[in-house]
Amino acid sequence: xxxxxxxxxxxxxxxxxxxxxxxxxxxxxxxxxxxxxxxxxxxxxxxxxxxxxxxxxxxxxxxxxxxxxxxxxxxxxxxxxxxxxxxxxxxxxxxxxxxxxxxxxxxxxxxxxxxxxxxxxxxxxxxxxxxxxxxxxxxxxxxxxxxxxxxxxxxxxxxxxxxxxxxxxxxxxxxxxxxxxxxxxxxxxxxxxxxxxxxxxxxxxxxxxxxxxxxxxxxxxxxxxxxxxxxxxxxxxxxxxxxxxxxxxxxxxxxx
Amino acid sequence: xxxxxxxxxxxxxxxxxxxxxxxxxxxxxxxxxxxxxxxxxxxxxxxxxxxxxxxxxxxxxxxxxxxxxxxxxxxxxxxxxxxxxxxxxxxxxxxxxxxxxxxxxxxxxxxxxxxxxxxxxxxxxxxxxxxxxxxxxxxxxxxxxxxxxxxxxxxxxxxxxxxxxxxxxxxxxxxxxxxxxxxxxxxxxxxxxxxxxxxxxxxxxxxxxxxxxxxxxxxxxxxxxxxxxxxxxxxxxxxxxxxxxxxxxxxxxxxxxxxxxxxxxxxxxxxxxxxxxxxxxxxxxxxxxxxxxxxxxxxxxxxx
Numbered sequence: 001x002x003x004x005x006x007x008x009x010x011x012x013x014x015x016x017x018x019x020x021x022x023x024x025x026x027x028x029x030x031x032x033x034x035x036x037x038x039x040x041x042x043x044x045x046x047x048x049x050x051x052x053x054x055x056x057x058x059x060x061x062x063x064x065x066x067x068x069x070x071x072x073x074x075x076x077x078x079x080x081x082x083x084x085x086x087x088x089x090x091x092x093x094x095x096x097x098x099x100x101x102x103x104x105x106x107x108x109x110x111x112x113x114x115x116x117x118x119x120x121x122x123x124x125x126x127x128x129x130x131x132x133x134x135x136x137x138x139x140x141x142x143x144x145x146x147x148x149x150x151x152x153x154x155x156x157x158x159x160x161x162x163x164x165x166x167x168x169x170x171x172x173x174x175x176x177x178x179x180x181x182x183x184x185x186x187x188x189x190x191x192x193x194x195x196x197x198x199x200x201x202x203x204x205x206x207x208x209x210x211x212x213x214x215x216x217x218x219x220x221x222x223x224x225x226x227x228x229x230x231x232x233x234x235x236x237x238x239x240x241x242x243x244x245x246x247x248x249x250x251x252x253x254x255x256x
Numbered sequence: 257x258x259x260x261x262x263x264x265x266x267x268x269x270x271x272x273x274x275x276x277x278x279x280x281x282x283x284x285x286x287x288x289x290x291x292x293x294x295x296x297x298x299x300x301x302x303x304x305x306x307x308x309x310x311x312x313x314x315x316x317x318x319x320x321x322x323x324x325x326x327x328x329x330x331x332x333x334x335x336x337x338x339x340x341x342x343x344x345x346x347x348x349x350x351x352x353x354x355x356x357x358x359x360x361x362x363x364x365x366x367x368x369x370x371x372x373x374x375x376x377x378x379x380x381x382x383x384x385x386x387x388x389x390x391x392x393x394x395x396x397x398x399x400x401x402x403x404x405x406x407x408x409x410x411x412x413x414x415x416x417x418x419x420x421x422x423x424x425x426x427x428x429x430x431x432x433x434x435x436x437x438x439x440x441x442x443x444x445x446x447x448x449x450x451x452x453x454x455x456x457x458x459x460x461x462x463x464x465x466x467x468x469x470x471x472x473x474x475x476x477x478x479x480x481x482x483x484x485x486x487x488x489x490x491x492x493x494x495x496x497x498x499x500x501x502x503x504x505x506x507x508x509x510x511x512x513x514x515x516x517x518x519x520x521x522x523x524x525x526x527x528x529x530x531x532x533x534x535x536x537x538x539x540x541x542x543x544x545x546x547x548x549x550x551x552x553x554x555x556x557x558x559x560x
Contacts, residue, residue, distance in 0.1 A: 003356035103334035
């Protein structure tokens with residue numbers, strides 16, 4: 001397992017995926033703060049240029065920064081990580097490197113666990129660095145930054161990422177190719193997001209609701225019930241997808 | 257070292273292996289020969305548990321191998337037919353990873369990597385594998401198979417894509433390695449197998465048709481033939497020889513008559529030719545090549 005972790009880490013390091021995620025995280029963090037801070041000025045400038053009468057735009061607050069941060073993380077960071085995960089889970093088999101790996105005393109279960117662990121370490125590390133940069137710069141620009149609530153909300157947001165990464169892993173185990181796994185995951189993400197407006201039954205706790213719940217948590221608006229159910233469902237589904245993915249991976253290898 | 261009994265594998269409706277039996281003894285070079293598509297790679301993939309067998313038993317070093325087992329692979333080195341390795345690693349990083357993936361290697365990794373790189377002539381190479389030529393990849397493929405000091409080396413068509421010099425190097429390497437390990441050498445180049453193998457297993461259409469030690473394969477009369485040169489044309493001579501009912505076979509190859517005597521004594525043959533005023537210039541016994549034997553055995557099987 002240690003050797004597999006090292007092998008997977010080498011891939012992330014040598015193909016600069018680590019630096020891409022850190023760089024992207026820092027860029028998005030900076031962008032979030034700047035967009036939140038200067039959004040009203042930008043809007044007023046744009047309206048003046050178009051000859052539209054200026055309207056009063058409320059003074060930006062730290063809440064706007066949180067919203068911008070999670071919006072950027074969900075729209076860009078999450079999707080980039082999802083594509084890296086798709087490539088990472090499928091690369092050995094689609095390129096034929098699996099023959100070299102599995103001619104050695106390598107457990108197939110350990111192989112998948114190692115990949116899962118490394119992709120999440122990459123995601124968590126990238127998100128954490130981004131959050132640190134965001135927190136540091138937000139403190140200088142806005143007042144009342146909620147440190148502990150913000151870092152707690154990262155965990156809620158990461159469960160959302162965890163669910164979709166495990167979905168990609170499971171789909172790669174079925175199709176053995178990145179393309180179909182990514183296509184289905186992204187379509188699934190957008191379709192599931194459509195149900196975000198439904199606020200009853202199981203729809204209240206869908207994994208796509210987690211970024212909103214993370215924001216509610218920072219603002220102290222998330223109920224314990226919502227938190228427990230959403231996190232429980234997200235984690236439970238992720239574990240189920242992982243087990244199914246490993247099971248299907250064994251079958252897929254044998255199918256080729 | 258490796259014993260296979262009644263191994264079967266089907267892909268959809270195609271029977272890739274129809275219940276093959278093999279027996280590879282310790283410290284021998286076992287030549288697994290057959291045409292493309294005969295079932296050689298499928299057999300190797302089943303030995304290494306890349307694919308699931310339909311039925312049959314594999315016994316490696318006295319221990320049964322079941323689907324999903326992997327620890328036994330620590331004793332195996334594998335040289336694939338088309339090596340694909342992580343492009344982003346250097347040869348050294350790749351071999352270090354390869355050795356770390358093995359279980360029982362109480363050896364100095366750095367020293368072993370350095371020695372093996374020297375052995376395959378890649379010691380001073382700092383390039384990434386992505387920039388390697390086909391020949392370099394092949395050498396690296398051998399290096400990764402030897403890095404953990406295996407007892408059993410599986411080579412799947414290692415010479416098929418190499419030039420004559422590269423081929424000779426690999427054959428020399430097999431000879432050298434055969435002193436310290438068992439080698440399962442799959443090839444369709446019969447000339448190569450003939451040079452290095454102690455035992456030949458001949459596979460065709462998913463069936464092992466023959467398994468014999470190379471010495472025994474050529475020692476009996478069935479595997480010898482004679483070349484004949486006369487002062488008449490081959491066609492005229494052949495016409496006369498065809499009247500000898502006890503002759504097994506007469507054919508023309510490389511502008512020379514090739515004769516399998518069967519129950520005919522050489523004297524009878526000379527007498528017959530003399531009666532027809534045909535003078536014998538050369539009459540020489542030679543062993544059949546593995547290629548000729550291969551064609552004969554596979555032809556027999558398809559006509560059976």
